[in-house]
Structure formats: structure tokens, C-alpha cells
Amino acid sequence: PIIQAQDPAALVEAIKKAQPGDEIVVPNGTYTDLELDFTGKGTADAPIRLVAEEKGKVFLEGQSYLRLAGEYLIVEGLVFRNGFTPTSEVISFRTTKEELCNNCRVTECVIDNYNPVERYESDYWVGIYGRNNRFDHNYLTGKRNQGVTLAVRLDAEESRENGHRIDHNYFGERPILGSNGGETLRIGTSHYSMSNSNTLVESNYFDRCNGEHEIISNKSGGNIFRGNTFHECQGTLTMRHGNGTTVDGNFFFGNGKPNTGGIRIINERQRVVNNYLDGLTGYRFRGALVIMNGVPNSPINRYFQVKDSEASNNVFVDSDHIQLGAGSDEERSAVPESTLVADNVFVNRNRDTLFTVYDDMSGITFRNNLLDENLVPLQEEGFRKEKITLTDAGHGVMLPEGTAAADSVRARMDIMATPENTGVTWYDFRDESQHFGTGKTTEIGPGENTLFDAVAQSAPGDIIKLAPGEYLQTKAIDLRHPLTIVGAGAEKPVLLFQKTSLLNIENGGALTLRGVRVDGRECLDQPLNSVIRTSRYSMVANYKLFIEDCDFTDLDINHSFNVLRVFKHTFADSIVVRNSSFRNVSGSVLPLDQENDDIGIYNAENVILENCFFDNIGQAALHLHRGGSDESTFGPMLTIDRCTFDEVGTDEKWNKSESSISLHGTQFVHITNSVFDDSAPVRLHLVVGEPIVEIEHSVFSGGTELLDNGEPYRTHNLHLGVDEPIT
Amino acid sequence: PIIQAQDPAALVEAIKKAQPGDEIVVPNGTYTDLELDFTGKGTADAPIRLVAEEKGKVFLEGQSYLRLAGEYLIVEGLVFRNGFTPTSEVISFRTTKEELCNNCRVTECVIDNYNPVERYESDYWVGIYGRNNRFDHNYLTGKRNQGVTLAVRLDAEESRENGHRIDHNYFGERPILGSNGGETLRIGTSHYSMSNSNTLVESNYFDRCNGEHEIISNKSGGNIFRGNTFHECQGTLTMRHGNGTTVDGNFFFGNGKPNTGGIRIINERQRVVNNYLDGLTGYRFRGALVIMNGVPNSPINRYFQVKDSEASNNVFVDSDHIQLGAGSDEERSAVPESTLVADNVFVNRNRDTLFTVYDDMSGITFRNNLLDENLVPLQEEGFRKEKITLTDAGHGVMLPEGTAAADSVRARMDIMATPENTGVTWYDFRDESQHFGTGKTTEIGPGENTLFDAVAQSAPGDIIKLAPGEYLQTKAIDLRHPLTIVGAGAEKPVLLFQKTSLLNIENGGALTLRGVRVDGRECLDQPLNSVIRTSRYSMVANYKLFIEDCDFTDLDINHSFNVLRVFKHTFADSIVVRNSSFRNVSGSVLPLDQENDDIGIYNAENVILENCFFDNIGQAALHLHRGGSDESTFGPMLTIDRCTFDEVGTDEKWNKSESSISLHGTQFVHITNSVFDDSAPVRLHLVVGEPIVEIEHSVFSGGTELLDNGEPYRTHNLHLGVDEPIT
Numbered sequence A, B: 001p002i003i004q005a006q007d008p009a010a011l012v013e014a015i016k017k018a019q020p021g022d023e024i025v026v027p028n029g030t031y032t033d034l035e036l037d038f039t040g041k042g043t044a045d046a047p048i049r050l051v052a053e054e055k056g057k058v059f060l061e062g063q064s065y066l067r068l069a070g071e072y073l074i075v076e077g078l079v080f081r082n083g084f085t086p087t088s089e090v091i092s093f094r095t096t097k098e099e100l101c102n103n104c105r106v107t108e109c110v111i112d113n114y115n116p117v118e119r120y121e122s123d124y125w126v127g128i129y130g131r132n133n134r135f136d137h138n139y140l141t142g143k144r145n146q147g148v149t150l151a152v153r154l155d156a157e158e159s160r161e162n163g164h165r166i167d168h169n170y171f172g173e174r175p176i177l178g179s180n181g182g183e184t185l186r187i188g189t190s191h192y193s194m195s196n197s198n199t200l201v202e203s204n205y206f207d208r209c210n211g212e213h214e215i216i217s218n219k220s221g222g223n224i225f226r227g228n229t230f231h232e233c234q235g236t237l238t239m240r241h242g243n244g245t246t247v248d249g250n251f252f253f254g255n256g257k258p259n260t261g262g263i264r265i266i267n268e269r270q271r272v273v274n275n276y277l278d279g280l281t282g283y284r285f286r287g288a289l290v291i292m293n294g295v296p297n298s299p300i301n302r303y304f305q306v307k308d309s310e311a312s313n314n315v316f317v318d319s320d321h322i323q324l325g326a327g328s329d330e331e332r333s334a335v336p337e338s339t340l341v342a343d344n345v346f347v348n349r350n351r352d353t354l355f356t357v358y359d360d361m362s363g364i365t366f367r368n369n370l371l372d373e374n375l376v377p378l379q380e381e382g383f384r385k386e387k388i389t390l391t392d393a394g395h396g397v398m399l400p401e402g403t404a405a406a407d408s409v410r411a412r413m414d415i416m417a418t419p420e421n422t423g424v425t426w427y428d429f430r431d432e433s434q435h436f437g438t439g440k441t442t443e444i445g446p447g448e449n450t451l452f453d454a455v456a457q458s459a460p461g462d463i464i465k466l467a468p469g470e471y472l473q474t475k476a477i478d479l480r481h482p483l484t485i486v487g488a489g490a491e492k493p494v495l496l497f498q499k500t501s502l503l504n505i506e507n508g509g510a511l512t513l514r515g516v517r518v519d520g521r522e523c524l525d526q527p528l529n530s531v532i533r534t535s536r537y538s539m540v541a542n543y544k545l546f547i548e549d550c551d552f553t554d555l556d557i558n559h560s561f562n563v564l565r566v567f568k569h570t571f572a573d574s575i576v577v578r579n580s581s582f583r584n585v586s587g588s589v590l591p592l593d594q595e596n597d598d599i600g601i602y603n604a605e606n607v608i609l610e611n612c613f614f615d616n617i618g619q620a621a622l623h624l625h626r627g628g629s630d631e632s633t634f635g636p637m638l639t640i641d642r643c644t645f646d647e648v649g650t651d652e653k654w655n656k657s658e659s660s661i662s663l664h665g666t667q668f669v670h671i672t673n674s675v676f677d678d679s680a681p682v683r684l685h686l687v688v689g690e691p692i693v694e695i696e697h698s699v700f701s702g703g704t705e706l707l708d709n710g711e712p713y714r715t716h717n718l719h720l721g722v723d724e725p726i727t
Ligand SMILES: [Ca+2]
Pocket: A180, A181, A182, A183, A212, A213, A214, A217, A632
């Protein structure tokens, strides 16, 4: 029968009494802090169902969560939003370590930005335990804290060889985490990776799942991935542990976005066949196809050697990097063995070289791989070239005419995931990205707290235009959405402030500051002031900071006065500073150094300094720190172009970094056309992940040293040890 | 006329139109975020008044503040509570840098625990500018963040030689801040300290004003302090800068509390006469009377030599330390000059020696000082001994019969501040101190989240008793008031947990944990778990943590698993661990090391470890850090008695302190009867403030080193370099 549960108490009661074939209806409405255990025993013919009265009208909010345990249970149509789980999982396929699910199903549920305040308070949105469970047609979007979005757990014997089915889900945007722990799907852990999971992952749509290096972290045996679509995802489907995995007929669309990758092979008996990979730009571990080196006699949590594996019949279109023997180093010295790379087709209309070989690849047999005529073959054997014509097979798939690979891929397009055949149809997709300049423009004049008041009245994307004059803020300004603050005329308005900071980028906030002068002379005489700071607390939303055509002067009323002060567990997607000057600053300009646990967490992904002038800065102009030996992130990435650093890092007492620029664990560095004069050293500490570092066309003068930790990097046209700067 | 302002808009309007003699009435009620500027020009005969309709019924809350500017304005009867100022001052005697007050008065106002969330977001509660203003009969209690409670500012010519009167105020509890910036009253800053302020501070009651070293920081010339009472205040009335100050007829009652001090003399022409000082235990800068050494040709912000000063006719009863030439070191080498110490009376029924001389005191003339017969005179000249009888003069004042000093003190008792003649009569004083065990007792049994639920139901001071068994918490438990969690029987209940921490001491929280076992085996496999943590955010309330008869086992599921994890800008009043054991902990037990700005801030005042056993601890058992060269705090203070440390600090990768115990900048250390075996070094980094450090009756074995930074400390009966521990 159908049981209408009038309220949470009735729901508990209904669940307690439910018999096979019952359908328990959750009335429309919003439930706060609902801790729901759905337990019971249905049968294959007569499952017990827990369903929303109307889909899209039942919301679980606050600190709600759902646990299931039993047999043949079905949950349908719940929406989790506006809150987070107080436990470790939002939807758990167990109630206790002993009480698991078998033959249960969660379908057409939504988890939307259901995040804790704490970026590094880990949780999973979905934890699947037991056997023969299905998770399908769900919509999961906006996970921003640490922890896998969906995890299949094998930590009990009863959860292995499970035959779960994960299908037709829509995994929405997962922004860059800036740490390990940002996987969208993980099956198993290294600990149980010698066991088979035998999970089927089919026809799921992964949309901008950029959390970290591993979109999918496969850590068990016998799993099958097929028909999944990866849309502009940074990272790869990674066979991190476990053997005998099949990756057949998946579709990757990078659309030329940075760090977009394909498939990474580690371990034994892996089959990568009939996949379509298009527009992927990632290199190294994020290549379109990566075959790793392993560790001889690897410990369970390191890298096993690739053996008896296969990458065949795949089509690579405009994908830039095929990485063979990736990760080769002293520890990872076991090269691939008994492995076949055959019948693949490679087309690239943008470049001619695709293959990078890091070690001896004689353990791989190459056979009948077809290259478009512009491409440089890896070797003679196993490669042939001919003019390839692509035809549009629909859904953005461009297939090489007349090849077996194309036929295989085409045959799999009927299970290909699309936005239309995945997730739910009844829930409004939300664009969570931050945009500047999309709102209204407000013009304000000088005076006390006029800017504060304008910000308080503002909406996301608004522009606040400042007429010339002095703007004194006696209160700090909190930014909780993207805002542009811009000088209206040729004469820059002057911003003065009295609190410890002028502008606070709180969670959800973002700032473009353009055409203003900021002066520190009204600040309290105390250390540690700053012009801009992030939230003092954890931010789960990534932020953007753009500074253009601004002058910062006399930030020196006491020591350690920064332009920007960031706090632990905050993360900038981008910090871009252009055409700006910084003079007489007692602290640091951009100290992105607050993640001091050295476990691979860092404070900013992209940092760009262009055409800036730094003069008389007490501490580092830039300090970018990613500590530890973790390899699962893309950044930090830094570009410095046409900048001058003069007397930077001169405060011997408080400049603890002892540098004018300090780069630790930065993954990408390009410094060009810049001058470093009369300054503390520029320090490079290059670690893990083969960082790409290039310093060129620059002058180091007045005793400014360029120091490194002995790791290699590229330099070109550097003038070191110059007495006077070359102008 | 009397103008009834019906609402904030009417208030603004009434102020705008106010004429001399007007009385503007603020209606009873609670005003949130009221930013009130009271400006106008009254006359001496006809001031403009802004008054509460009824005293005690007008509340300014949220982010309210008050600024005054003009002439002859009077404010009366406002209460600030439940909020904080968004600006730098709650009550300001100016509206802008140019618009100041003259001849204005604020009387019978209350500021009660009006603190921001951020401990180190500085503000003043009251800033007095201009001239001839009066601040009287106000009640200010519970300032917990950084920043002076009441500041007289001299930063404009128009604010100097001001003739302000600060009288009959009640300054309620100001808890230990753990940093500089916890003064209750400051007059001037070093910058303008050569100017006279000529402020009268009369008959104010200072009750447990323990914020820092300086209860009062006098930093300007010509001020008079008289009739003030200091009740159990840690610190001193300090003549930090400025000359020609008079301290006449003030009353200090330490009641034997730690760190209670009297009067500290620096600079020239200071007169300290007719004061009564009783039961003060403070030493060094907190002595009952301190005469400092100065710096030759001192910079404006350092220590000027004491010259032409006087300390006469004062009565010292049971006050333990008179400090002469205090602060003497390489920099502070200028000894007192042309200074008179005469006609004082010293009685001490607890000890025989009072005087500590740090340098050549020949520049001080001692004359006719009278000592009770048990006391050891500083020197022959200027001191005489006789049997002294004390008589009760009322209000706790015990005067030596038949002495001139007694007569002088007695003559000043009619201006002596008392709780009755200060502050306001109509406001309920609140006891903000934390107490354990004052509430109800709840007994609970094992199971999932039974402890979480009991804490959620608890009230301040409650006791939760746990029957034997296993307690699994799937949710972290926030403590927001003092709670005692205690095992009920002989068999310790076992606490297990799944989140990154078990118990979170949030702002206002405090914990006694007794008779339980905590095991880490159910925790997530991730670094940085902890059993107990403070708030991740700043805490303005100090907290207490007592751990007794507990066992902590197998906190080692991943690296850096701590027993306690503290966060920046949190402060423990006391952490006491007794009769407990810690085994197999991958992280640290008590890492009180998060104040890494090295500006004198630290994480805990009193740390006591007694009869504890530490076995196989990856990182430091204790890390106590106070960095920088600031001298204005009392702590940290540490006692270790009867503890055993075995294989502590063994994680070479993650134990960044490279120690088993690391003490940096700790002010008081007593380690006794303890064993340090097979462990990383015990490190002492002794800096500033002449720390008192004694290590005795202990064994360092199995290669455990005792390392220091070359500063002296006392050891006694130590067994160093022992192969096997002596039992
Ligand atoms: Ca990962």
C-alpha cells in the first residue's frame, strides 16, 4: 500500500512498519536537520519504496542526511541543499558498520552545493556499501569541500565483488580543490585494491569535474567504465590501483581547456578500448592517454607496474599529449611490460608531436596505429600515416572515416551519456560560477563610508564607480559576491581605511579593483594590517581577485602591512595584477603561504603579475607555497611578465621568507621581461610533479640573487649579477 | 525643552535641531546597528543632553556605536551589549579627525561584553579626544578582544593638556588576553609622550583587570591618579612614558592572587605617594613597587631613565616584591637617578625578604622607611625596623598604627573607590566566569551519538556520566559552555568517533574529561584528526581544559593525529592533565603553537601535566610557543611533575618541532620528578622577560637530549645522558 507520512515522526514510524511492496510517501516541503534511517526488507518483486510526494518539492536541508540498510529498498526524488551532513556521508548505503544495503537503489535524487563551511572537513556525498546496489539518474553538483563525491567502499568482505551499478548520473561542476581529495568518483582504496569490486559505471555525464588530478580514482579490480562522457574535466580517469579494469567506449571532450585529460593506466590487465578523446590539452599525468611507470615490488599504496594491459581502438582528436612511462624517476623505475597499444587513430590539427616517452618502452607492443599525415610517429614499428578525414557523428564526435576504431566508437554512441539522458529532468540547473560586470553600475562620491554603504546595497556582478576624491572607511567592507570597484575618471580616487583591513573577500565574494589609489596613512598603528583579506575562516567557494591600474602607497604605519592577507583553507581560482604599482609597503604584497601543514594544500591556482612596479616592500612581493609531496593537483601556476622589483624583501626582522619572491612547490612558473634590483633573493624550491619552470629575458641586479634547491629549470637570456639594472 | 525622539530617524533630526538646554530623550527599547553621531553646541549653563528614557531600558546592540563632537554635550544611561562596534571605538569623543569634543560628558553608561568575534581585531571601547571632557560613573565589563578599554588620545594638538576627568567608573573583569594590547586604561602613546595630558583619573574601581602587564599604561605627562582601587588585578599601574605624573592615595588589593602588582615607575618627576598596597604577589615588572632601569638616550618608544622621582609615604602590607632597577640588561643600563624612597612602611606576615635589586641603586636616596621586625632591610641607611601593629581602617585597609604613612592613607580613604560609589546602580552585574559541576547530572549509556545528544541537551556546568561501554560519535560535538564528561564506573567507557574531531571547544566552551578512554580506531583515514579541538575560528572567551584519569590509545590511523588541536587566536586560561596516559599517538598531545606571527601572542596561560605517561608519540608531547620580544604578558606558565615520556617525537617526517617537548618564550617552567626516555630532544628557547625556569629531579635517558639556546636556567639533581631510565 501507499503510506502518506505526514511528518518526520510518521516517516520513522512508517519505515519501522513497512512491508514488502509498501510505498512510503514523503510529503512536499522542506525538512531541516532530518536524520533519516531507511531500513527494511523488501523483495525483488516487492521492494519497499521511499518517494517524494512530488519530485522537486521535497527538500532536505540544514544538517540532514540519509542512511539505508536492508534489502530491496528504493529511494526516489529527494533534494539535499542549503546545508551539509554533520556525519561523514550525505547518502550512505549503510547505517552502521554491520548493517549494509543489498539490492537497494537510489534514483532521481539531487545533492546541490551541500557543503560544510569547512573546506577541509572531509565528507562523501554518497557512500555505497554492500552488494548489487544501484545509484542512477541522480544529479550531484557543486561539491566544494574535501572528500570524494561518490565513493564505493570495500572495507567489509560483504562489500566486495559487489556488482553495483552507477549509471545515468549527472555529475555537475566540482571546482578545483587545491589539494588531494577532490575526486568525483572513487571505487575502493589502496588497502583493499587487490580485491575485485566488479562495479559497473555506465553512461554518466561528468561536467567540469575539476576537483583534482583524478576525476575517477579506480582503486579496485574488475570494474567496467563504459558510455561515460567527460565534458571539460581537468584530470583523468585513473586506474590508480586494482587490476582487470575495462574502460570501453567512453567520450572525453576537453574543448581545449587547460589540464583536460583522458585515461591513465597503472597496474595489470587493464583494457582501454573504443574510447573517443577530443580536445584534451593536459600533459604529464593529465595526458589524453598516460601509461605510467611503476615501483618495483610496489607497496600497496604506491604505483604497480603496468603489465598485460591494452590500449586499443581508441580515437584521439586534437588531443595534445600521449605520455608513456610517465612518472619515471628513481622510485618509479619499473617500465610497462607485455602491453599492447594497437589500432588507435590519432588526429591533431594543432600540432605535430603527441608522444612523450619518459623511459624504456620496449615492453609495449605498438601495432597498426594510424596517424594523420602531419603527425610525427613515436617509432616506425606499429605506426603508419595517412591523410585522415573526420566526419561528424553527432554529439560533437568527429570520427576518422574508414577506420575500425571509428566503427567501434560509433557503435558505442547509443550508450553515450548526454545532459539529456542523465540526472533528473525536474530540477533547475544552477550556474554557480562567478561573473564580474554583469550587474548594475552605481556611481558614488567621496566621504566617510560611502563605499561601505554602496557595497552593502550591491548585488552580484555590480560595478561601483568612484568619482575622484578621498574615501575614508571607518568600517571594514565585506564582499560576499563578485563586485567591481573602479575609479571613474583620470584622477584616481583615494581609498583610506581605519580597521585592520579595507576589503574582505568572504565566502562567495570576488573582487575587481581598477583605477584607484589605496593609501595606508589612516590605519591604526598596529602590525598586520592589510588592504584586502580573504575570510579569516575557511572558504568553500573559490574566489577571484583582479587588480588593474591601481597604486598602493604608504602601507607602512607598522610592520607586516600587506596588500593581501589570505587565511588558511581559502583558495583563489585566479589572482591577476596588471599595470599597478606598490610603494612603501612594510609587509608582503601577495603572501599565498598560509597552508603550512605541508600536505599538498595551497592558497591559489593561477597567479599572474603583468607590468607591475614594486618599490620598497618590506617582505616578499609574492610567496607561493605548496608543501608536501602530493602529486594530485594542477597548480599553483604563476606568470610574471614585465615587472620591476626594486628594494623588495628588505625588512630583515619580519621578512621570514628571506626573499623577494618565494616559490615552493609551484607547478608552473613563467617569469619573463622583468627586473629584480636591490632585493632579497628570488627563491625557487622545486618539488614533485616535474614542475615546468622557465625564467627568461630578465635582469637580476644590485645583489639580487636567484636561488634554487638544485632541481633543474629552464633559463634563457638572463642577466645575473648585474651592478646596475639594464634599462 | 525635552524632546522625545520616537525612533532613530527622529533622534537624528532632534540632534540636528538641538539648542542649548535641550534634553533629547531616547525611548526605552533595543536599538540594533545604531550608528549615532551626537553633535551640537551647548553652553556651560545650558548643555545639550542625550538621555535614556529610563536607565537600564535603552540598549544599543548589534553593530551600534556612538560618536560625540561639539561643546557641552552630555550622554547618560545608554547600554551597549550583544554586539560590537564595526568601527574602532564604541564611544568616541570625536566624529572625525577634525571634529572633537570639548566640555562634554558621558555618564552612567554601560558597555558589557561588547566584543567582536575576532580576538585580535583591535578596538577601543572608549576614545577620549579634545579637552575638558568627563567620563564618569560608567560600568565597563568583559572586554575580551585586543585593544585598550579606555584610551585618552593625544594625537591632535587640540587633545593635549586636556584636563579630562575620568572618575567613579567601574572597570569590571578583563580576562587575560595573552598578548600586548590588553590595557584597561591608556593615556597617550609613546609618540606624544613628551606632551602633557593633565588628565585626572580619580576614584575608579578596577576589578580583575588582568588583560596584560599594564592595568594602566600612562604614556603622557602631568596626569594624576588618585583614590582608585585595584581589586585582584594582574599587572601594575605603569608610568610607561611621560613625566610629572602623580600617583597619590590609590588602593591595591591583590588578595594573594598570582601576578597581582602595584606601581611601576619609569621616566622623570614621578610622584608615588600615600598609596596602600596589600596582598600583591607579583614579581619582576609586576612587583608592588617597581623602579625600572632606563635606556641611555632612549628612543621615544623605549625606556627613559628614572630621574627626580619619588616613592614616599606608601603602605605595603603582605606584598611580596619590591623591584629596584628592574629590566636591567645590556640595553637598559641607565640606573635610577636623584630619586627618593622615603617614609614608606612595609609589613609582611608571610615572608622576610621583599627587595630585589637588579643594578646599582646609588641614585636612589632611601630615607626613614619602616620595616616590620621580621623583614630584611635593603640596606642600613634609610631603613629601620620595629614591631608594627595593623589596625582595620575599614574596606579591607589594614594600617600600621602610629605612622605618618598610615595617616596619609587614612586621609585619602574618603575618595577611595568602592563597588558602591562607582559605576551604575541600575544594571545587573553578571558573573562571566566559567564553572564546572554547578549544573545537573545526566547519566547516559553507550551507543551511537548518545553523547552528542546529551551535550546538545546540556546547560552550563552540567555533568554527563557515562556508563561502561562503547560510545560512537558519527557527528562532532560542539561545546559552547562548561561541561564535565565523566566515566561512571570503574571500567572506563570508550569513546570512538568518525569525524575529524570528537569534541570541539567553541567560544564559551570548557571541558573536564574524566575517567574515559578515547580510541582512534573508527576515525577516517586522513591526516590531522584530533580528539579535542578548539574552535577553528577566533575565540574571544578564554577556555579551560581539564583531563583527568583518561587513557588515549591508538590515535594513529594516519599522520598528525593529535589529542588536542588548537587554532590561531584561541586562548586557554588553563590546560591541566592529570593521571592520564597517551599511547600510540601519531601527532602531538598538546601543540600550543599556532600563534606564528611572533608578536608576543600565545595559545595558553597555564599548562600543568601531572603523573602522566606518554608512550610512542609521533610528534611533540607539548609545544608551547610565544614568539617575539614583547614583554607585556605573564605567561605561558608550565608545570610538569611526575611524568614519563617514552619514545616521544619519533616521527621524523612530520615532527617539525624536532622535539618531544618544545618551550619557546615560556615565562615560567617547572619540570620535576620526570623521565624522558628514547625521545626527541627537550628544547628550551628562553627569551625576554627573564623567564623563571627550573628543571630538577629528572632523568634524560636513551639518548634524549636537553637542549637550550644558551640562556641561563636552573637545574637540580638531573640525570643526563643515562643509558637506561633510573626507576
Ligand atoms: Ca586523489
